[in-house]
Amino acid sequence: VRAEGGVMNVSQLGEFGLIRRIAAQLPRYRDDVRAAVGDDVAVLGLDPGTCALATCDIQVEGVHFWRESITPQQLGRRAVAVNLSDIAAKGGTPEHLLISLALPADLEVSWVESLYVGLAEEASHYGVDIVGGNLSRTAGPIVVDVFLMGKASVEEVLLRSGARPGDVVLVTGWLGEAAAGLSLLKSGTGSVAEEWKHLLEAYLVPTPRVSEGRAIAATGRATAMVDLSDGLSSDVGHICEQSWVGVRLFAERLPVSDEVRHVTEAIGREGWELALEGGEDYELCLTVPGGAEEEVAAQVRERTGTQLTCVGEILKQEAGRWVVLPDGSEVPLRPLGWNHFATDGPPAAE
């Protein structure tokens, strides 16, 4: 992709293209770095037995949130939750966070205080201390940037690189909930029925699967894991890339709730489409050796109450990436999730 005249801008290259370019020009890491640029979490083997984990995830007004459709308290919880989800995907335990804010000078102090109520609520709930940060002025949109540190045992930490042909693909919970919530939000919040309110909540304040991530790591059977921030079709691709494998997903097996089916009917789409392509569910997607899925699912359900669903299988890399549609046809899996520089990302709420 190259614009006329040879000048390329970041939207033409896209988020992942830009990350690849950047990674290629960085110096080599020291031996203690096990995952870094290209992953959502840096895994630093600082001590024998324990890895340090570090991640950051930003909320930019007009891109990730709109002041009209989220309260500052919800935004605070969301900003922490999306970072917790990254640590969860490593099977790690979150510990300390820093908060970097860029705020317009005319923003009300009460808004910032409510934001902190949400930040502190979500952090406390997961045993995380807010230990610092930075405040800056901006003439632009509000920026809430969270930096989260945690740890994991070297033996249990899960990377994206361990999936092998013959493994199966599992996901936690339900998919497409956040995308259905966003679709409701865009259609006008006034008309949302009571039984659909939890879809809005799933989009606005996702639940990070921290206990589930720890429980999955503790089984010792998972070979790779990632959280579903961009959408399954996109995020499973991270496992494929870093594990050098292919994948086959089955649309009919994707866990879709009745509420999501109702919402998707109303907008003329299929439930599995939102489950496959909708981002921001912050569920976990993992691989385990074929045959181990029931044992792993049982252990995780027992420790956390959360279901795991088998949605696909890992293939050899040369077999490619596929999705079997409900009519039995098999089509190439395309990463249609959230790309932070693509023009087809979620538009602003009305």
Added chain:
Amino acid sequence: VRAEGGVMNVSQLGEFGLIRRIAAQLPRYRDDVRAAVGDDVAVLGLDPGTCALATCDIQVEGVHFWRESITPQQLGRRAVAVNLSDIAAKGGTPEHLLISLALPADLEVSWVESLYVGLAEEASHYGVDIVGGNLSRTAGPIVVDVFLMGKASVEEVLLRSGARPGDVVLVTGWLGEAAAGLSLLKSGTGSVAEEWKHLLEAYLVPTPRVSEGRAIAATGRATAMVDLSDGLSSDVGHICEQSWVGVRLFAERLPVSDEVRHVTEAIGREGWELALEGGEDYELCLTVPGGAEEEVAAQVRERTGTQLTCVGEILKQEAGRWVVLPDGSEVPLRPLGWNHFATDGPPAAE
């Protein structure tokens, strides 16, 4: 400060007022947290013998930099340098950093690549690995947010809280260089004489005093330390607040170079004014027991080649905070440095 109608915005409350409000509403920390919100660096006593350090510092276009007056490579170096300075002020060793970027979709890829050249250059120079980060779109100004982690020995780590009456106040290097550089930049870069170019460089790409911070900590004599990001008149106040002490600075003792004197003459100000009030020098300000200053200065000069200058003395808290002007008069010390929500912050370059 309260606006009509009882609604207050962040510029009325100011950066430090906002930080105090936020700190008051956060839950208590666990025992392993030694410095946190209200400090620039979180000091986490994770292991016996070693503290983990974590800090973040943001560069917002139109607030901290202007695309017309800094190259992306310089900006990359600057964004890392200001974070290194925070770790230096703890006497720590920087180790790993994450970079969070919010970029307009129409930004040229080559600009981002040059930014990374600068980020990687500065990080490598100080032995720091870039281990991850995040890329986001924004409809607003460019945001470069750096999160830096490091470590320090528990015995040597320097906080802001250890200064005692009878201590003296020392600073590294020269003061007012960055403010003089900014003043040159605002007057138009075309007219800058060769011998003043290093002032521009001091403003655009400050030199973090990492070796000096380590050398100071290694003397075992320093009682408190802070880096000069907001300006001496403001930053020495952080030591006063957290150590519960007063201070007396001597304007005539402030280390001001001939170049800064020339620049300040041209704009009708005194060199010591820029040294006292100008921000972004990123020198270190420390306290040592009275009588130890020559020994500490000699050790630091021997290890790093950098001079330390004695610029004041620590008083009891009730004695207040003062500055003795060159004419011998003593006036209250006011924090006139950079306040990120004040309207009197540095205006945009022409």
